[in-house]
Amino acid sequence: MVGKIVIDKELCKGCALCVSACPQKLIVVAEEINSKGYHPAEFVDSKGVCTGCTLCALMCPEVAIEVFREEKT
């Protein structure tokens, strides 16, 4: 995988703006709820196609998303 994101489940308020922002639809709203009662966003990338474009993190009002990308060697 070129990129991946880590979502802080406890900071997330389930606004789902990242879900709309992801061009590859790799984020879903989870079934579980966090300690505040929100359904946090969840990164689902079984095929490993995330490019680390950061559009999700740009959109996130809670700064709950960290984005990683493979270093070009």
Next chain:
Amino acid sequence: MMKVVFERPKSMFPVPTHYCPGCGHGIVHRLLAEVIDEFGIRERVIGVAPVGCAVLIYNYINCDMYEAAHGRAPAIATGCKRVHPDLILFTYQGDGDLASIGTAEIIHAANRGENITVLFLNNAIYGMTGGQMAPTTILGQRTTTCPLGRSPKRDGYPIRIAEMLATLEGATYIARVAVHNPRAIIAAKKALKKAFEFQINGLGFSLVEFLSPCPTGWGMPPAEATKWVEENMIPTFPLGEFKVPKSEKG
């Protein structure tokens, strides 16, 4: 080897915020913190917090800060900047704070060309107090104090702050941006960075108006609220740079 390409800016405290899900404040706070980090000015920055949803901005941004009375942030910033001309001053204000009670203060701070940067968050409503009409509420928009929709006869028209302030000779940089999608957010950050750069270079007064969603106040889920910014706010409040320093003009 994976490296971090996006993380929380250092100038932001790593705490959850009190803002509603999908609120634009979180995005603008982050842009502000990123700009402060990128210019390396956290130890030289003094902020002035408003009365409104962002009254607690000082819980999120790690720099010296004042808590202002409603609308008076530009006056407080003026007092501080006159004492410390080499420090970087910003005010962060909503539509009640800046466009209602604080109209005199913002106009005159701009008119005097105070070398400060104003972040004006326009969500066409009074969020903190429960969703009343703001001077920026658009025609036909329903709020708790115009339940049948804003009508020109009863309530007047929405105020376009960016255009108004751009008529003042004392103003150096006036821009309106939005934070309803990633592309807009990238452009918003560019404008904010410019604004701070102009202040750092002593060029005078800068203001960036951020069109922002207020899902709770507007009574719609976050995704719908971002659409509402696009379809309803931008036609009333066009995006763009309304004033740039002479050195920028062609």
Next chain:
Amino acid sequence: MGEKVLITGNEAIGEAAIRAGCRFFFGYPITPQNKIPEYLSYRLPQVGGCFVQAESEIAAIYMVFGAAGAGARVLTSSSGPGISLKQEGISYISAAELPCVIVNVMRGGPGLGGILPSQSDYFQATKGGGHGDYHLLVLAPSTVQETVNLVMDAFDLADKYCNPVMVLADGYIGQMMEPVEFKEKPPKELPTKDWAVTGAKNRPRNLIKSLYLDPEELEQHNLKLHRKYLEMAKNDVRVETYLTDDAEIIIAAYGTVARIAKTAIKILREKGIKVGMVRPITVFPFPYETFAKISEKVDNILVVEMSLGQMIEDVKLGVCGRAKVHFYGRVGGMVPTYDEIVREIEKIKRGQV
């Protein structure tokens, strides 16, 4: 020995502030104190200071908030209607524990009122004016020289208590010209302003705020403010007693009225009536003890004010029923003459009141 100059009270206020190290003034024109901003608009740049004519008294008080929070010595001045506009800001400054000096050159009120002198803002100055449990330390000068001295002291007192200090003058003091000496003051030991916002370098950031959403926290904060006011009452009460040792009747007056009363007292003593005066110089903290003590020796106190009776309530609190408290006042810009005061005392002497 300082230099002596013939100067108006308003200009003297401006110069005194500069001598006290004040380099920032934010204000708005209003009669009868316009000479203060006018004087400072050319004098401050001369000493490397900063003058801003704000767009309103409201903006001005918040510029004061900003400059005071940044650690500077700062002055604003106004008169009744403008001081009314400043009340929210004054409450904020008190709550945030910021030092500053506010000058009120009182004029006739209420509303737009008149431009001649009065003492009708006593309640506003001493009992609050703005919202919440706070107080200003209020100094009431009587002559232009005393105004100079008190303005200079005001900056020290403000820094000492981290509290706004008001100098309560009137249009007479503001506009009359008197010879004044600007004495060099030895610098005072004052607490450092490490709470000020100056850029969070090498220290945790500072916050200038007044919001405490947690009620327990807010109560503690209020108690902290309250303790300051108790300290003021313990250490910084100022009062002048004039010919009170053998007095049979006491006049209570402050500011310009006290000067007029002194002439009345001279005349009365020539007539064989032994009158003395208690002149509060701080009207907050008020010299209640002085009145408590003196009311054990005399049966009658005449309060004279350019109002319809404001300081008289504090006098009565101090007297606490031990003596009869009478009142004479003129308002609207009318000033009590010494003849009128003599007449009132004679009435009291004859037992006609």
